[in-house]
Amino acid sequence: MIASLPYWVATLLRILGGAVAVLLPAGTIVYVYLFKMMSFMQSRLGPMDAGPYGSLQLVAEVGKWLQKEDIAPEKADKRIFRAAPLVVLVSTFLLVAVVPFGPDAYFTNFDAGLFYLLAVSSVSTLGILVAGWSSANKYSLLGGLRAAGQLIAYELPMVLAVLGVVIQAGTMNLQGIVVKQNSDSIFGWDGLGNPYILTQFVGFLIFMIAVQAELTQVPFDMPIAESELVSGYMTEYSGFRFLIFFIAEFATAGIFALIASVLFLGGWGLPFSWFGWAPNGTHEIANWMNVAGPVIMFTKMMVLSTIIMWVRFTYPRFREDQLQRFAWKVLIPVSLLNIAVTAVLKVVF
Amino acid sequence: MGLGKKIGNVPGIGLFKGLKVTLNTMSQVMKPKKMGGGAQTVQYPHEKEAPPIRARGVIALREENCTVCMLCVRSCPDWCIYIEGHKDMAPPRRAGGAPRKVNKLDRFDIDYALCMYCGICVEVCPFDALFWSPEYEYSEPRIADLLHDIDRLGEWMETVPEDPALEAGADKKGK
Numbered sequence: 001m002i003a004s005l006p007y008w009v010a011t012l013l014r015i016l017g018g019a020v021a022v023l024l025p026a027g028t029i030v031y032v033y034l035f036k037m038m039s040f041m042q043s044r045l046g047p048m049d050a051g052p053y054g055s056l057q058l059v060a061e062v063g064k065w066l067q068k069e070d071i072a073p074e075k076a077d078k079r080i081f082r083a084a085p086l087v088v089l090v091s092t093f094l095l096v097a098v099v100p101f102g103p104d105a106y107f108t109n110f111d112a113g114l115f116y117l118l119a120v121s122s123v124s125t126l127g128i129l130v131a132g133w134s135s136a137n138k139y140s141l142l143g144g145l146r147a148a149g150q151l152i153a154y155e156l157p158m159v160l161a162v163l164g165v166v167i168q169a170g171t172m173n174l175q176g177i178v179v180k181q182n183s184d185s186i187f188g189w190d191g192l193g194n195p196y197i198l199t200q201f202v203g204f205l206i207f208m209i210a211v212q213a214e215l216t217q218v219p220f221d222m223p224i225a226e227s228e229l230v231s232g233y234m235t236e237y238s239g240f241r242f243l244i245f246f247i248a249e250f251a252t253a254g255i256f257a258l259i260a261s262v263l264f265l266g267g268w269g270l271p272f273s274w275f276g277w278a279p280n281g282t283h284e285i286a287n288w289m290n291v292a293g294p295v296i297m298f299t300k301m302m303v304l305s306t307i308i309m310w311v312r313f314t315y316p317r318f319r320e321d322q323l324q325r326f327a328w329k330v331l332i333p334v335s336l337l338n339i340a341v342t343a344v345l346k347v348v349f
Numbered sequence: 350m351g352l353g354k355k356i357g358n359v360p361g362i363g364l365f366k367g368l369k370v371t372l373n374t375m376s377q378v379m380k381p382k383k384m385g386g387g388a389q390t391v392q393y394p395h396e397k398e399a400p401p402i403r404a405r406g407v408i409a410l411r412e413e414n415c416t417v418c419m420l421c422v423r424s425c426p427d428w429c430i431y432i433e434g435h436k437d438m439a440p441p442r443r444a445g446g447a448p449r450k451v452n453k454l455d456r457f458d459i460d461y462a463l464c465m466y467c468g469i470c471v472e473v474c475p476f477d478a479l480f481w482s483p484e485y486e487y488s489e490p491r492i493a494d495l496l497h498d499i500d501r502l503g504e505w506m507e508t509v510p511e512d513p514a515l516e517a518g519a520d521k522k523g524k
Binding site for chain 1: 364367368370371372375377378389392
């Protein structure tokens with residue numbers, strides 16, 4: 001469908017779609033969870049005055065940040081300091097590029113999609129480390145180093161957890177993983193397809209924990225740790241550069257929720273057996289799935305971000321050493337075991 | 350031994366209990382007002398919470414009780430009370446008596462930008478001229494405007510609550 005359009009129209013559509021796919025989850029997550037759910041869990045109402053139920057609070061906040069002065073510390077490495085938030089935001093956009101939203105509704109689709117995704121997700125680490133280092137501030141530097149240590153430590157269990165899915169699906173193409181989940185059957189019963197959350201539950205748990213850490217959400221927010229590091233690597237940022245960090249944080253939360261729903265919850269699809277679609281390839285699938293797909297993805301994203309945020313608003317923060325120990329001594333061995341078991345079962349069945 | 354007790358001992362169950370606490374708080378807030386739901390907080394400018402009766406909101410002055418003895422000024426740790434007065438002659442108490450000397454209050458200012466609400470002035474006043482009032486809405490855009498004068502301090506007298514009743518057996522002895 002998109003392929004039949006002229007190149008520039010397709011490109012424009014993709015840019016527009018990318019902006020929506022990044023900003024819509026970010027805005028929704030900030031309003032629904034950060035403003036409202038967090039407030040309710042603390043027995044208060046949150047913003048109520050800007051628009052009905054405070055729904056325009058986001059506009060007010062963005063407006064406030066855009067007016068603020070863009071300050072860089074005198075001793076800072078100014079060019080790098082200014083570029084760092086953009087690096088983080090770019091990594092968010094690169095992530096969304098491979099997420100499929102429907103049989104034809106995707107930005108790019110290639111066989112090493114999952115590999116690319118895991119590689120690109122660590123670009124933000126660079127941005128954060130560089131932001132902390134170039135700020136010429138000890139709190140920022142400590143925050144940046146902690147972030148680097150943590151993101152590397154939790155990248156590993158994430159990759160290993162995803163490997164289970166790859167073994168089961170037999171492909172690293174995200175579109176392929178979605179189709180496989182929706183067209184497969186559980187012991188010959190295909191009423192639900194075979195969402196990998198059922199067979200890869202351990203992998204799903206590890207993936208979600210690693211995502212929580214990767215997003216530096218509480219209980220893994222050691223890099224920000226406001227009671228000891230002011231605001232970690234973001235300490236020296238103000239105005240729209242802070243806003244970019246903020247958007248990137250919550251947009252990435254949304255996109256990781258999207259990725260988790262692609263890998264474990266069946267992505268944009270509904271079980272194909274409901275409609276009698278053939279399992280091989282995407283060409284059999286009805287066209288309306290391109291419209292329904294994004295909606296289904298969005299729903300799944302909301303479910304997963306509810307869990308992410310619920311955990312965030314409930315638990316206290318890990319200590320730095322506990323955080324590292326948990327990754328290296330618990331998550332990585334368990335995920336290695338998960339891979340081994342998955343591989344054996346794959347051969348047996 | 351019930352099942353609940355057994356579950357209570359499983360390691361890691363506390364994590365789920367924690368999640369339950371936040372979920373319960375959320376559902377309590379989201380419940381309609383009619384069913385006893387709602388938040389612990391009030392939406393301040395629209396509705397106000399009555400402060401506790403002994404809240405230290407602001408210090409009010411009963412002008413006619415003040416004798417310009419300066420005890421409050423001298424005891425103030427922040428030096429935030431300014432008093433000026435003059436001697437005046439009042440008519441004699443009894444016919445044929447000599448006129449009396451009295452102290453008249455000209456100025457009584459409290460600088461609330463300096464005040465730290467310790468309440469020593471209220472404690473130290475021997476003539477019951479200073480009182481705590483729970484009034485709290487008197488902020489000003491300019492810091493200099495926080496110097497409040499005798500009239501303003503007098504207005505706050507109206508917000509001073511009645512003394513709570515004494516406890517049984519705490520009545521004054523004698524007269």
